[in-house]
Amino acid sequence: MVQNIQIIILGLALGGVYALMASGLTLIFGVMGIVNLSHSAFMIVGAFIAFYAFTLFGIDPILSIVITMPAMFLLGIVVYKLIFARSFADPAKRSVMVLMTFALALVIEGTLGFFFSNIYRSTSPSYASDAVIVGPFFLPLGQLYAMAMSIVILLLLWAYLKYTWTGYAIRATMHNRTAAEVVGVNVDRISMLVFGIGMALAGASGSALSFVFSFYPSKHWEFVAILLSLVVLGGMGSLLGALIGALSLSVVAAFVSSNYGPTWSPVTFYLALFIILLVRPQGLLGKKSGL
Amino acid sequence: MAMIEIKDVFAGYGIGPDILTGLSLNVVAGRSYCIVGPNGAGKSTLLKVICGQLPPRSGSVMFNGQDLAGLRTDEVLERGICFVPQDRSLFTDMTIRENLQMGGYILKDSAEIDRRIEGVLEMFPVLKSRLGLAAKTLSGGQQQQLLIGRALVLRPKVIMLDEPTLGLAPKISRQIFDSMNELKAAGIAIIVVEQNARMGLNFADWGCVLDLGRMVFEGPSQDVLSDERIEQLYLGRKRQTEAAS
Numbered sequence A: 001m002v003q004n005i006q007i008i009i010l011g012l013a014l015g016g017v018y019a020l021m022a023s024g025l026t027l028i029f030g031v032m033g034i035v036n037l038s039h040s041a042f043m044i045v046g047a048f049i050a051f052y053a054f055t056l057f058g059i060d061p062i063l064s065i066v067i068t069m070p071a072m073f074l075l076g077i078v079v080y081k082l083i084f085a086r087s088f089a090d091p092a093k094r095s096v097m098v099l100m101t102f103a104l105a106l107v108i109e110g111t112l113g114f115f116f117s118n119i120y121r122s123t124s125p126s127y128a129s130d131a132v133i134v135g136p137f138f139l140p141l142g143q144l145y146a147m148a149m150s151i152v153i154l155l156l157l158w159a160y161l162k163y164t165w166t167g168y169a170i171r172a173t174m175h176n177r178t179a180a181e182v183v184g185v186n187v188d189r190i191s192m193l194v195f196g197i198g199m200a201l202a203g204a205s206g207s208a209l210s211f212v213f214s215f216y217p218s219k220h221w222e223f224v225a226i227l228l229s230l231v232v233l234g235g236m237g238s239l240l241g242a243l244i245g246a247l248s249l250s251v252v253a254a255f256v257s258s259n260y261g262p263t264w265s266p267v268t269f270y271l272a273l274f275i276i277l278l279v280r281p282q283g284l285l286g287k288k289s290g291l
Numbered sequence B: 001m002a003m004i005e006i007k008d009v010f011a012g013y014g015i016g017p018d019i020l021t022g023l024s025l026n027v028v029a030g031r032s033y034c035i036v037g038p039n040g041a042g043k044s045t046l047l048k049v050i051c052g053q054l055p056p057r058s059g060s061v062m063f064n065g066q067d068l069a070g071l072r073t074d075e076v077l078e079r080g081i082c083f084v085p086q087d088r089s090l091f092t093d094m095t096i097r098e099n100l101q102m103g104g105y106i107l108k109d110s111a112e113i114d115r116r117i118e119g120v121l122e123m124f125p126v127l128k129s130r131l132g133l134a135a136k137t138l139s140g141g142q143q144q145q146l147l148i149g150r151a152l153v154l155r156p157k158v159i160m161l162d163e164p165t166l167g168l169a170p171k172i173s174r175q176i177f178d179s180m181n182e183l184k185a186a187g188i189a190i191i192v193v194e195q196n197a198r199m200g201l202n203f204a205d206w207g208c209v210l211d212l213g214r215m216v217f218e219g220p221s222q223d224v225l226s227d228e229r230i231e232q233l234y235l236g237r238k239r240q241t242e243a244a245s
Helices: A002-032 A039-057 A065-089 A097-116 A141-163 A165-175 A177-182 A187-212 A217-234 A239-260 A262-279 B043-051 B073-078 B096-103 B110-123 B140-152 B170-185 B197-203 B221-226 B228-235 B238-244
Strands: A131-134 A137-140 B002-012 B018-028 B032-036 B058-063 B081-084 B158-162 B189-193 B206-211 B214-220
Touching (some): A002 A137, A002 A165, A039 A097, A065 A187, A141 A239, A165 A177, A239 A262, B018 B214, B073 B081, B140 B158, B206 B228, B214 B221
Parallel strands (some): B032 B189, B032 B206
Antiparallel strands (some): B002 B018
């Protein structure tokens, strides 16, 4: 019993971080209808920013989100303007945009590999390898802090979407792009903003990733299938769905890891992705036409 | 004097052919219009051109002497032209109140929007008791009322409705036309594309018959209804059918 609760705690802690990682991906899909395969590559960019902020200036990776989020937001706006804005306006090109995001991921990986080489890195604040013991339970501080950071950011995102006019417009565009346009939402501007916010969330995820995992430029491929399985389970375009998907699949993966070894843990996500697409392609909270 | 002047407009989608092929129409303030015609005549396309969703390839759309060409939908809305598309374009997972608030999105003044919503709810009392419920919980007719109510939050000068009774039972359709009659009485110009051409023409002051992207006839609705040639070509041979039965 104690062991099972321990596994659930570890699974939930990791699931909180995955939820933050998946939030940007599902937000961009919800508004633009694009599966952004470069999302996790942008997370690695964020991780590199956090890494150098820590090693060069001693900035704590959690605090580094004040750098990674605005920097990645601006990068997102530039990328949107250069690559997606024109293609997005042309319906014929929309179908190939997923390939463009794949190409973008390769470009980011190649650029990072060229400048920083493919060696393992991680930031090492004191809490990253620390833990607290509460009764019979072992709580790794690094994962707990990362989960707490994720929860705070996701709550702020939720409040922004729920209580601001721009948040209304984003939600409206996610629900029905044509209807949003009809009531006067400038959907092109909202798409650009959401792409920027998605990248800012990737930046924050990178800050968390930098001390929860070790990373290198091509590490992003490991995250692509994991994040896709989370958002597909929850329903593409649903933030709440991404959260549910992240928490539930992470707990399942933790049990698989505990019982069959860590090698099998990623298989949980791949298998889940496969089964969900076969059985319920719209996910738990997604719309049928959403996928 | 015409409030909207549509002059020799050509328009189409993407690289496809022209759907509107030199269409002209004048819309007078406070008058109601019913656009009828066969499938593919360009009825919905005309509304999309007016509201800025589809820029014309050539020709002009003027509103009170101002060219609407190149304006985005939100900029057209600011001038008082609202569009209610045919696909029940509600935010189904958002509440009824949130849907109505989105109707006033371009105003961005919560207090003013809430005041206007109160006015809308007087017209559609069925929505009042369900403000906190998701829009998807409403019936088809109520959803259509919500769509019209959402457009009214902006207090438009012109409201365009694309097939507002599509898929609704006859009784509910009549309720929708009752609501539209209230708008008419309030002096709002109405342009309606209606699949039930007779019902639409009986409601409207002015009938417009489109075919192949052009205006083939326009005039007082009763003239359109009583024109035998138009009746045979575009409205179905009701009189003969009635006589036969």
